[in-house]
Amino acid sequence: MADEGRFRASGWRGREVEIPSSLRAAGPVVLEFKGGLTTTFRLRAMRRSSAHKSYGEEITDTPGPRARRAMLPGGYNRVEVSRVSPGNNTGSGFARWKLRTLDVAELSVLKDTLSGRNDDVVFFDGPARCSFVWEGRFESGRLRFTSVTGGTAREISAEHAVRGVVAVPGKGFLCVSTWGPWTLKRL
Incomplete structure (x- = not known):
């Protein structure tokens, strides 16, 4: 299957990721989110405009390298990726996260x-x-x-x-x- 219409993002740190409007206009957006072996990341729905920012529900998290699939709730245009630390005096790992959208065929x-x-x-x-x-x-x-x-x-x-x-x-x-x-x- 061609990767032409698929959206991908990755990183080491937490950040906001905008989901392209062309994907959101085509219907529900299915996301696949993957973390690393030593790191947990959390994915949360987010809506941002030029004057307002609001957060929705937690979509999924990745305690390890197994890919997790979830839906971006309707009305949200971004996701917030955050690195989860298990405690105040402990590190949060060193792995990176990967996010991509999926087609129905997948x-x-x-x-x-x-x-x-x-x-x-x-x-x-x-x-x-x-x-x-x-x-x-x-x-x-x-x-x-x-x-x-x-x-x-x-x-x-x-x-x-x-x-x-x-x-x-x-x-x-x-x-x-x-x-x-x-x-x-x-x-």
């Missing part, structure tokens, strides 16, 4: 059963019912659906549920947010 499509680990984004080609199971030792997570046309993400899983069945309302993206292994099964 996402997993839930046809039958799909398993993963940590934050990810799964594509649905239409309405469906699916079961979920959080299998990690923390056993918590959430599922949010964003339509392929954009708009606000909608929470579709029950809070504190470790397993259940959800209805995916249509074609779009299902954000899986959890700290451990998970399994989704299309019913």
Whole structure:
């Protein structure tokens, strides 16, 4: 697949990264964020204009080199990358971070059963019912659906549920947010 329309950014320090308006206008923006072996970085949604700056929710973080996928919430035009220090008297590592946008073709499509680990984004080609199971030792997570046309993400899983069945309302993206292994099964 050609890298022509893909956006990439990287760095060693925390900073604001503007997501190009051409990508935001095309629909929901799927991000892949990767840190280094010895460093944790946090990614947070941000909106900035010439007169105002506001922060949204934390999108994801990277405690290690595993890539994490997440959605940029609608209405935000930037992300803030910050290096996380584990304590006042400790360093925060020396690795760099990498951020890129993904095309729909790069996402997993839930046809039958799909398993993963940590934050990810799964594509649905239409309405469906699916079961979920959080299998990690923390056993918590959430599922949010964003339509392929954009708009606000909608929470579709029950809070504190470790397993259940959800209805995916249509074609779009299902954000899986959890700290451990998970399994989704299309019913």
